[in-house]
Amino acid sequence: MSRIGKRPVPVPKSVTVTVDGQTVKAKGPKGELEFVVNELCRVALENDKISVEPVNLSKPARAQWGMNRTMIANMMAGVTEAFTKKLELVGVGYRAAMKGSALNLQLGFSHEIDFPVPKGVKIETPKPTEIVISGIDKQLVGETAAKIRAYRPPEPYKGKGVKYEGEYIFRKEGKKK
Template identity: 50%
Template sequence: MSRIGKRPINIPAKVEVAIDGQQVAIKGPKGQLSRILPAEVTVEQEGSTILVKAKNDSRPARQRHGLSRTLVSNMVEGVSTGFQRRLEIQGVGYRAQVQGRNLILNVGYSHQVQIEPPEGVQLAVENNTNVIVSGIDKEIVGNTAAKIRAVRPPEVYKGKGIRYAGEVVRRKAGKAGKK
């Protein structure tokens, strides 16, 4: 039995939950999310909590129990507070700017890289080097941040590139001088 799956999900004020079989729809101040959960789990609402239970003790049911609980919990948190992912750009001349909804990156290529965010994701830039990806769906926010980081991942010799805030990049020594 999943330890995470057993934990109840508290529903904050101003958040509405609609459960229709395997379809879970959650509406809050930031927006609305819905998801179809696997057939191996059941979802029940008891007062101001949501319980996710495995239908039986089979291996697929146990595998999806904790996952389903986490997905529903992320939906509740997303519509009430939202999610945010911060990226830092390091390197001489490397910078970012927002043009309309799109993100324009100057990261050492001969051209600017333009990234168009998916629906429901907002991009913001602070001090030309800090990019903030925010939205209500944790999965989409994380994927968008990963795509931005993949444009120029941090390299190991000088540390130049795009990294997550707080990410530690292991550095290599480089060439030893002639003797």
């Protein structure tokens, strides 16, 4: 039995939720989101709580149970307060700046990288070596941060690259003579 799936998702006062079959729509102060629950799970809205149950106790249904509940909980959190991810650029000459609707990255390559900002995500650069990604869709914010980090992941010898704020980079010792 799923410990996460058993708990109902509380609906905040500032959020309006509609459940239509397998589709859950949430509208709040930050925006609105929609999620289609897998057909192996049932979803119900009862007295300001959304409950998710598996259709049967098969292994695939139980596997989807907790994930669907978490996706709905992330929707509730996203429409009330936005999700943010911070990236840090470590390295000489590594910079980031917004150029129109694209993020311009200088990461030690012979060329600059222009990253188009996806719809529903807001990117800011308070410092040239810091990128702040925010939005109401947790999955989209995380995916955008991962794509930017993938251009130059941190390397273990000097620690240069794009890393998440607070991420620990395991350092290696260089070659010895």
